[in-house]
Amino acid sequence: MSSYFHFYNVSSVKEVYSSFAHGEHLKPEKNTTDRPSLKKVLSLLGPIYFRHRIRLLLGLVALLAVNFLQLTIPRILKTGVDSLSNGAATQSSLLNLAFLICGIGVVATLLRFSWRYLIIGFSRHLERDLRKKIFSHVMLMDGSFFSKYSTGSIMAHGSNDLSAVQMACGMGMVAAIDALVMSIAAVFFMLNIHVGLTLTALLPLPVLALATRFLTGSMHRRFDRVQEQFSGLTEFARSSISSIRLIKAYTLEKSQAKCFALLGRKYVDSSIRVAVIQGLLFPIATLVGSSGMLLVLYFGGRLVILESISMGDFVAFITYLYMLIWPMMAVGWVANLSQRGVTSLRRIHLLLSEKSQLLPGKEESQPKNTFFELRQLSFTYPRSKRRILENITLSLTPEILGITGPTGCGKTTLCQLLARMYPVPNQTLFFGETDVNALSVESVQKHISFVSQETMLFSNNLRENICFGRPDASMERIIHAAKAAAIHEEILSFPEGYESMIGEKGVTLSGGQRSRVALARALLCDRPILIIDDGLADVDTETEQKIMENIAPWLKDKTVIWVSQRIKQLARTDRVLVLEDGKISDIGPYDELMQHNSFLAEISRRQHLRGKHNHA
Amino acid sequence: MRNFGYFEEDYTRSLSERGLWRRTLGYLHPFRFPFAGAVLLSLVVTGSTLSLPWLMQQAIDLYITRQALSFDQRMAGLLTNVLLYGGLICVGFITAFLQVVLLEWIGQSIMHTLRQNLFSHLLEIDLRFFSKQPVDRLVTRITNDVQNMHEMFTSIMVTVFNDLLRMACILGLLIYINYKLGLLLCLFVPLAAIVTILFSRLARNHFRAIRKQLSKVNAFVQEIVSGIMLVQLFGRTDELQDNFAKLNDGYLKKTLLQIRLFGMFMPITELMSSLAIALILWYGGGQIIQNQLSLGELVAFLSYMRLFFQPLRELSQKYSIVQSALASAERIFHLLDTEAENQTSLQHGQIKLPSLTGELCFKNVNFSYLTDHAVLHDINFSVKQGETVAIVGSTGSGKSTLINLLLRFYTPDSGHISLAGFSLPDIPHNHLRREIGVVMQEMLILQDTLFNNIVLDTGKQRKEVKKLLQQTQLDQFVSNLPQGLDTVIGEGGQTMSTGEKQLLAIARVLCRNPSILVLDEASSAIDSKTENLLEQPLEHCFAEKTVLIIAHRLSTVQRADRIIVLDKGRIVEQGSHHKLLKKQGTYSKLIALDFETDKIG
Incomplete structure (x- = not known):
């Protein structure tokens, strides 16, 4: 059951990294006046969960079934090992057990596919619904909203925050359920075998919990620092590139590169400080797990020697302990993921609770x-x-x-x-x-039709841009408007005339041309x-x-x-x-x-x- | 338009995959020893991880199930084993920690080098390049793309090596313990390989499709949000919401397809793992019955099998990291391959840098930004030492282009520009730009003190600067700022008015004591207060230097010794203001028509 863990471990780091590529996302929200309560924030997800309740229920059943099957394999192994050690095993009894394991494997595979498709699929549905909600909401906002939320910030809400929520509700949820069920079951079976041994084996676990708590705390702080430096780096690069002409004119290339190197160095240093903690987190989990194993080896071995437990019990016990290590390691990850998910959801909630300042009339x-x-x-x-x-x-x-x-x-x-x-x-x-x-x-x-100071054209063809306010306008009217705005002839000089695309992959318009297209667009509205x-x-x-x-x-x-x-x-x-x-x-x-x-x-x-x- | 790096094309394969790898690994070269160290550490980690089940097997076989020995002997043996086990755990812990930190250090250092190369290189590239590239895309190269590659250095290179090694070791060990059972389990290798390769191929396609769709969604949102006012005014909200829903649903569909694929592949490794367990139990159990295998060995087999399948589960994820890193690497190397500005025929330091005080000459200069769209035709003029020349003309007549050519931001298609008898291409461009002081409309303010902003890289002393400011009567503007020369300006510092910025630009240029002064007058947004502020410093310049002005203000034009009138890239008239006005030609028409671009406010 470590699959999700391994699979997402790498990507979680990646995701953490990619999220601080965008400075906007990271600046702590200044608006702390009315931090919405967790309940309110989660209520955003309620209806979506409800809509997909059957899907979720089925996914959950599949997930639990997989967990159950997962737990039976050590028991089968135990039977096999016991029969081998007391000499009762025969080729055919072993074959039966082997077939049983294969059968369980096949069923588990099908169930695994099901929960993945159902639950992870659900998180994608959720992402879709939330994205749609954000977009529709933004579409109805007035100028006061847009002076508060820049385009960059809206984009960050719609991509980074959304994917954090999606991760938390998909893999995060699965991992949480999984960790819970598996650890309870594993501990239950272990207790069933030998209570004392179980307690001994679990002895190092609190260390892991404490260490994780402590380390993730300082990791967050160090991460914040890295993020800050990363956005500093980004901003510096941006301002240098946008004033490249001046930098060249003043021959500042070298001194700019030096400044950049300084910032880069600092960033590297802080990143390594983060790595130190990361470098501790995983080995500590392994260390704790292995220590448990060590205790089991000694005390469990002793119990076998004293014939308090059978050899099969011993093997099964070890297998259960293995099962427990992964959920324990996952706890830190799940906590991190859900924390990020909630933070992001809170930001989305804040955005969605902004109201247009215009009265509805x-x-x-x-x-x-x-x-x-x-x-x-x-x-x-x-x-x-x-x-x-x-x-x-x-x-x-x-x-x-x-x-x-x-x-x-x-x-x-x-x-x-x-x-x-x-x-x-x-x-x-x-x-x-x-x-x-x-x-x-x-x-x-x-x-009202409007020609603004800064001309905004859409990456579409010229015709579509001109008839933006009147999608139903005839070509004649469009040409008429373009002629009035003195842009018709220039449009015709483009290889594809009115069908020419605007933008990088099409024609590039000068400032004057753009404003004339905008004028034609406004005139056409009539x-x-x-x-x-x-x-x-x-x-x-x-x-x-x-x-x-x-x-x-x-x-x-x-x-x-x-x-x-x-x-x-x-x-x-x-x-x-x-x-x-x-x-x-x-x-x-x-x-x-x-x-x-x-x-x-x-x-x-x-x-x-x-x-x-x-x-x- | 900002794009925030949310939409970006994928790996285009215009550079070969092998070439990419070679260059990427080239960056690793200076770090080969630390890297070898990391590999060594990972060997230790692998070694200790793999020894643990072996130790456990030893403990079971030699002591726990050995009923022939006495209790004390068995316990003593077990204790030795346990101590060894504990030692190995600690070794594993320390080496794993060191390995992570070392790898991060290597990765970060490489990224630092790469980022620095990229940035320095970018600043050296011809301006022509920047006119075609949105700023944000270039920023993304330096930041996000480099970050993507970092991922590959830290989480892929060593681990992939480590994983392969580990799988080989496990198989070797299994064969060593029991060759029959070991060889049988080898059957899983080709099976796993086939499944993984197949999956990787499919995953790549899905990965790309998803990225592409997400770029579409983000590009759409970004565009609509930037143009929201128009959308609302023109009442297109509903329609665009429908369009958005389509894109959004498309994205959902693509992600669901990916989930289906992952849902099929991920359990298959688990299934293989179950099959292996079944095989071990059945065949290995049989071997035990025939006394060919011990119980401890069977348990070890089971543990090793678990370890064997672990890397396979991660492989697909690693594959997508590699894919995105390769896409980034391609874009980065593409940028690094963009040629830097042409250097001069004179090598730096080869001869003494010439003084550039003297006549400026444009001879038969032709130029176009885009082929077949000439901007300048046959430009001929010269400016004598100490002369003030104004260049006027309507928008698009080629005024700024002249300055671009003079500063060697661009090279003429044909013709010849010389300064003080030196051909422009023969002067190192840094030297040239130091000798030509430009005051541009745009303004670069470093986040630093005013003093540093004026001095820049000239290394002038405070006294000199003060003297200079006094001479040019710029000191009043300085004393208006709260901490004088030590006022921190730029982002987060003191804000300055447009006029003050202009004054700073002039101070900055004068501080460099250039041979030629080039002024690109602001075409708008100058109020009378600013104009008065600028009056005296400019007067000072005009009196002493060779000055070339792109003029937008009548007052400047009148003060110039000579006016060059440009029209559609040709010089149509030259002469003094009064002479040209009398002529009733292009200039007088231009004055009538165009000087109203001299806007107020």
């Missing part, structure tokens, strides 16, 4: 129109003190509203609030004459509200001019919110809003604002030739 309330109304809207990001927006009062009706202002003035935040990415206080933001908090998020979002959050910053001036002309018909009768730093774009708007330090510092038609607004004047000063060359 009422089903029945529907916006009356698609106009926004902001009434003294102030906004502070969750877990932050700095007020980003202050007292914004504004109504947005079909027109083109340009928004400008210095970095950090709150332009992007304003756009994100309109797109319902973050929660807003009651009675400050109205959509279609209804407080947005009374509306479902979706009922607002479905009227929703009443269009928000362009500085989405054309990467597009060069000539193309920009072209786009501005092309999209005019698309913007008709729409509310367009256009964040821009370019005068040329602002000049084309109906109204310009200047945002400074989260407040509206000025709003009005462009020409009017140009007369007196200092911020616009500053742009003007820099873009001096404005006076001489009229902006078309």
Whole structure:
């Protein structure tokens, strides 16, 4: 029955190692304020266990049956050895016993297959269900969630933590049951043979328990240190590689390599400190097991000599003791595994108990129109003190509203609030004459299309990317939108045109091309509200001019919110809003604002030739 | 886009498996003596493990069942045996411990060497390479892939050797004890071999399929999470959840297939072990009846058989470790095989490094990043000692490329660049880069004091730096920081504004006292406060040095002695600001159109 142990021993180490390859996973959760109770955390698994109860039950039966069969083999051996030592054995009686062992072996094989398939398979089902749950949960979260959990952290939850849970619920569970059943049974049979001898044989076991406890404790501490150093190493490599141009320009190659070597050395040292403990753990288990054997050899041998027990008893006793060693060694492993499993499950639980900060709204309330109304809207990001927006009062009706202002003035935040990415206080933001908090998020979002500052395209073909918001759009419409965004011709120049894949295995798009694809995507949605959050910053001036002309018909009768730093774009708007330090510092038609607004004047000063060359 | 190493292609076999092994073992070479020591230790461990059942057999046969001897004799004999047994246990314990630590040390040291080689090599590779590789993939090479190989050195190399040795020893022993029974049990060897090989093949395929599917799942999640805002806005959540469910189910299916395979194989070894026990009982028992075998020997046979099958159970797991290590090794060696930057024809230290003060010349330079997509055409210009030249042009006109060529990040396809009469390829690139001071838009801040960040590797003294800062009027910015030059900056330290970072970059460059100063002006995000801060230090530079600027600000352009206008990779105009404006050509158009990229805020 040592198979699972051996099999997973190696992989557990590997798993431990691989988990600290990702720094995100390891940083202890800062959020210790509300550590969920174990019961609550385990309740996450309850329904999944319940759903697979029959599978689990059958697996358990198979597992116990294997254990039972496992225990009968020493008894058969005992019969055989006894008959041999008292001369009662014959060829045919031995053959019968041999056949019996073979038969048990075959049945055990089938049962072993069954429990593996049932129980380990269950852990994979569990993994699947939990992964799905995490994904669905994340999909419904708002911006406040994503500012707390980075993509990396979500990935770590979905892979490292999940596999820790899977290990604990699969092999960990099997090993735990197995260790329990086998050790109880082995001890029972041993007691049956000779009570005194059993107690003698078990004498060294507490040493193992104590040693394991002590060693695993300090191993955890040392592991943490290794993990820390590993993520330090990773971070250093990352920052060096991302600034490779600078390193080369400043000829820092050698000194960077030296720093890296220093970090690497430290990592090696701590790893060896871990190895010292690991190096002790397994030999100690062997040592303790062998000591038990030694005691049995001496005292058991003495009992045989004194004829208190038979030779067969002696052999069987030794076999049972062997059986006991593995569960004992497994205890440390199981404890470690379940501890990791619970820790990971707790992290998953925390993630799943995050709620979207956006109120669900009422089903029945529907916006009356698609106009926004902001009434003294102030906004502070969750877990932050700095007020980003202050007292914004504004109504947005079909027109083109340009928004400008210095970095950090709150332009992007304003756009994100309109797109319902973050929660807003009651009675400050109205959509279609209804407080947005009374509306479902979706009922607002479905009227908005968005071009963000950082262009996000999916690794799919260009056509799919453009029609992302309108999967049912005809090719004609797609081309139409692409033409408006002045990207059509460039798409056609790719070998596979609209079917070209984006990304490493396909075409690489420049920043400008990407933002134009994103614009086409937003235009194609043809929703009443269009928000362009500085989405054309990467597009060069000539193309920009072209786009501005092309999209005019698309913007008709729409509310367009256009964040821009370019005068040329602002000049084309109906109204310009200047945002400074989260407040509206000025709003009005462009020409009017140009007369007196200092911020616009500053742009003007820099873009001096404005006076001489009229902006078309 | 970050990929976190969660999705990674598998072993592609573009390097031969034998080649991989040879190179991997090459790293072991410097450690051959400690490694031999580890092997020796493992021999001792094996020896003591195998002696234990033998000692037990001896105890049973010679004393426990020897009724002819007196009780005291039997007990005394038993005690000797037990003491020996105890000694062996202790030897086993100590050697096993030493072996683990020694192996870890060897493994870690090799990994350290490998990681260090990889990192140093990476820093030497041509920039062209980095434009194609995502940073995270390279980081994964240095961290996770190296870690994967570590696994192989510590848990595979010695144990595989040890396992084979142990199995051979056991068979030898069994044959020695009773050759008939021993030879009979040898029948299990080919059987075990066949099963194991078959299983390994199958397991590899499953292993790959699972990895591939998991990469798909992770890549999908990562992409969706990064684009979650779009997904929600465009109302695609339900559909993507369905797609995800499909991928997720696919993964489940593949893992279940693997479980089925393991479920079949793992019990087969157990079954073989049961069969062996049955065989020993039946045949060995028969031998005992015929007095060919003792009872103790039978017990020893049973124990040895158990030990014999142990390594087989681990074999498959080891196999998958080897597979993933090989995949990592392949990727690592692939990276190590990527060529480093071309060195110069001048050997380091061969001659005195030339002074590079003098004229900079571009002559008929052509360049393209990708073949058939030329970025620079026939560039000809020269910059005299002490001149300030601004380069302007719209995005993609080739401004930054000029700087890349000057710094020899890239080599021109044709044409010739010279500095102070030396052809660029003749100057060792480290020397060249030391002599050309660049202030770039991006910023590298080491997590260290401001002083160290300014000095870098120049070895300048504190006094010199202070003097320099005073001269260039940068000292005010330094005194604004809480601990002056000793302020720790970078991650975890004092944060600096964009303007301060720019000033640091300038201080850093001036500290190197370069022959040529290259400024890549920030195209955006400079407010008037920063601009004022930069004014004086820059003034200082312009007065003293040869300066080349990629200009985005009108104020800079106006101050330059000469302006070179680039358009689609060609020099279309050259001259002073006023001269070019009068010309009403590309420059004036560019000013009209493009200088609004000079954004505020």
